[in-house]
Amino acid sequence: MYAVFKRxxxxxxxxxxxxxxxxxxxxxxxxxxxxxxxxxxxxxxxxELTGFFSLAPFLFMFLIPAITMRSFAEERREGxxxxxxxxxLTDWQIILAKYFACFxxxxxxxxxxxxxxxxIYKLGMPVGNIxxxxxxxxxxxxxxxxxxxxxxxxxxSSITKNQVIAFAVAVFICFIAYSGFDALSKIFAMRYLxxxxxxxxxxxxxxxxxxxxxxxxxxxxxxxxxxxxxxxTKLVIGGRKW
Amino acid sequence: MSxxxxxxxxxxxKQKAVDEVSFEAKPxxxxxxxxxxxxxxxTTMRMLTGYLKPTSGSAQLCGFDSQTQSIEVRRIIGYLxxxxxxxTDMYVKEFLLFVANTYKLQNPEQKVxxxxxxxxxxxxxxxxxxxxxxxxxxxxxxxxAIIHNPEILILDEPTSGLDPNQLTDIRELIKKLGxxxxxxxxxxxxxxxEAVCDEVxxxxxxxxxxNAEITELxxxxxxxxxxxxxxxxxx
Numbered sequence: 001m002y003a004v005f006k007r008x009x010x011x012x013x014x015x016x017x018x019x020x021x022x023x024x025x026x027x028x029x030x031x032x033x034x035x036x037x038x039x040x041x042x043x044x045x046x047x048e049l050t051g052f053f054s055l056a057p058f059l060f061m062f063l064i065p066a067i068t069m070r071s072f073a074e075e076r077r078e079g080x081x082x083x084x085x086x087x088x089l090t091d092w093q094i095i096l097a098k099y100f101a102c103f104x105x106x107x108x109x110x111x112x113x114x115x116x117x118x119x120i121y122k123l124g125m126p127v128g129n130i131x132x133x134x135x136x137x138x139x140x141x142x143x144x145x146x147x148x149x150x151x152x153x154x155x156x157s158s159i160t161k162n163q164v165i166a167f168a169v170a171v172f173i174c175f176i177a178y179s180g181f182d183a184l185s186k187i188f189a190m191r192y193l194x195x196x197x198x199x200x201x202x203x204x205x206x207x208x209x210x211x212x213x214x215x216x217x218x219x220x221x222x223x224x225x226x227x228x229x230x231x232x233t234k235l236v237i238g239g240r241k242w
Numbered sequence: 243m244s245x246x247x248x249x250x251x252x253x254x255x256k257q258k259a260v261d262e263v264s265f266e267a268k269p270x271x272x273x274x275x276x277x278x279x280x281x282x283x284x285t286t287m288r289m290l291t292g293y294l295k296p297t298s299g300s301a302q303l304c305g306f307d308s309q310t311q312s313i314e315v316r317r318i319i320g321y322l323x324x325x326x327x328x329x330t331d332m333y334v335k336e337f338l339l340f341v342a343n344t345y346k347l348q349n350p351e352q353k354v355x356x357x358x359x360x361x362x363x364x365x366x367x368x369x370x371x372x373x374x375x376x377x378x379x380x381x382x383x384x385x386x387a388i389i390h391n392p393e394i395l396i397l398d399e400p401t402s403g404l405d406p407n408q409l410t411d412i413r414e415l416i417k418k419l420g421x422x423x424x425x426x427x428x429x430x431x432x433x434x435x436e437a438v439c440d441e442v443x444x445x446x447x448x449x450x451x452x453n454a455e456i457t458e459l460x461x462x463x464x465x466x467x468x469x470x471x472x473x474x475x476x477x
Contacts, residue, residue: 003343011331079327083386086291087344088317 001093004084008101012067021066022109025059033116047124048131052116053138053210057178057203060106060142060149065170067105068153071098072237073166091237095230099154106146110139137212144222145206149174151229158236177225178202244269244394244424245290250299251448252285259285261448262299267441269393272420274439275428278476281445283428284324287396290426291321304393317345320387324398326379328386330372334363337371338385345390353389361385362411377408384412388419395419397427401434413438432469442468446476 012018032039033052041051075081084094117135124130149170156170157163182204185197198204202225205218245267252260260282267273275283288294290301292312301308306315329337335354342350358367361381366374371382380400387395401412416438419425429435435442435456442459444452452459452475456468463471 003340006343007329007332007340011329014331078330079323079325080329082288082293082321082323083327083329083341084344085293086316086319086321086323087341088313089344090313 001089001097004089004094004097005101008071008098009104012101012105017070018067018105021063022105025063025109026112028059029055029113041120047120047129049116049120049135049138052113053142056113056142057145057206060146061171061174061178063109064102064106064146064149065153065156065167065174068102068150068170069157069163069166071102071154072158072233073160073163076161077163091234095154095233095237099150099230102150102153103147106150107143110142110146131212133212134210137214138210140214141206141209144209144219145178145202148177148202148222148225148229151226151233152177155229155233155236158233178206243267244304245426246302247286247290248300248302250286250289250301251297252282252289252294253297258448260289260296263445263448263450264299265443265450265453267424267426269424270421271440272416272425272427272438274435274442275426275445276430276432276435276442276472277428277445281476282448283445284398286445287321287398287426287428288323290396291319292316293321317390318392319394319396320390320392322383322387322395322397322400326383328371328379328382331370333370334358334367334374334382337382338389341386342389347390357385357389360388361415376403377405380404380408380412384415393423395423395425395427397425399428399430401429401431409434432472436468444472444475451475 029052032055033041037043039051039055041049044051072081075084117130121128121130152173153166153170156173157166159169160166178201181197181201185194185201188194188197199221205221208215209218243266245265247266248264249262250260250264251258251262263282263286275286277283285294289296290303290308292308292315295309303315304318306318308315329340332340335358338354338357339350342353347353358364361384363378363381363385366378371379374382380403384397384400387397397416400416401409404412413434416425416427420438420440427438439456441455442452443450452471454462459471460466460468463474465471465474
């Protein structure tokens, strides 16, 4: 499994695609956070990173499908999946190797944003006047959110040969899972349905972790979410007809 | 018997791609799969490797069942798929090292070096795969199939698109490998079958229409030309 993981990660790092998407992500978050007056932290005047953490999920919604879209779709199109399938590897090993390769790339894209934390730490009045606990919690939330988006992306990539379709489907599912369930919960007046939909929403659990309190319910939610999407990926791959 | 296939069938919806095929193959012999396009050669090979699930029937490779012991089967077979799919963004050495690592081989660098020499890729070993010509890509495909020294080799059209010189080289290599392994290869070229194979199986519309040693087959049909026999059986 490690061999496949390594190959996947290197092939992502060797393609211009990964650098462009990560570059666009960092550029967009940098501009919105520091330059555009409506959303700028400098204009806002408070030493916190909440702006970044409410923006990042929407950027991830496009960044992550762009990273994951090729993982299975390209292998199907090129017919190279047989190279993996005829090795002594289980379907799960192949899926997890691809999953973690994309996930590591998402972590790479998040790493440079730690500079934002350092900048605000230094800019605070007095220096260091920032709620570090909340930032750590939010980063953890973002990593978990990223991990569920990667699972969605891997699934979307497994159902089609076409990378563009994989991208579009992944963006759509990410959007529904992130804010669609929130919106649905507001449509229904019944309390019962409202709690069900809120419980399904990524946003709800993301916000909960961002407060800096790590609740096992949120953790279990994200783990279940990832396993659900990887599980249906396994079903798609297992019943292959290509 | 290292390969034992019993009543193997594969249906796509109602179309029978492979229809109750049974045969055996022993080590040290090269078995040729012949048949017109769409006769079910590739499908049968894919089922042997465990890549496709058969609709019914079973295949045993060195005593392992291709479905229930799929991982063990994949460890002892080398498979060259049709059209030689490769990760073209990788370098030859890098790709073979990756393949060696998926088998968790001891001393993978050494294995890669030996395999590169065996298939005659030494001059091209530092190139990217998409820079190689068709013949060299075919060699890379062969290299990834033999790197773990498998007991069974399944080669789907290993010589398609090669020039006459490369053709002789690859045939020699397959013959050499066939001395101590079980080799199954599919082809359209009759001369190749006569040059390389010991036994042939002729498939037509998913069914086996002939299964014998080449000399035996010629005797049965009282014909010296394999091509005539092929035409008689498949048209």
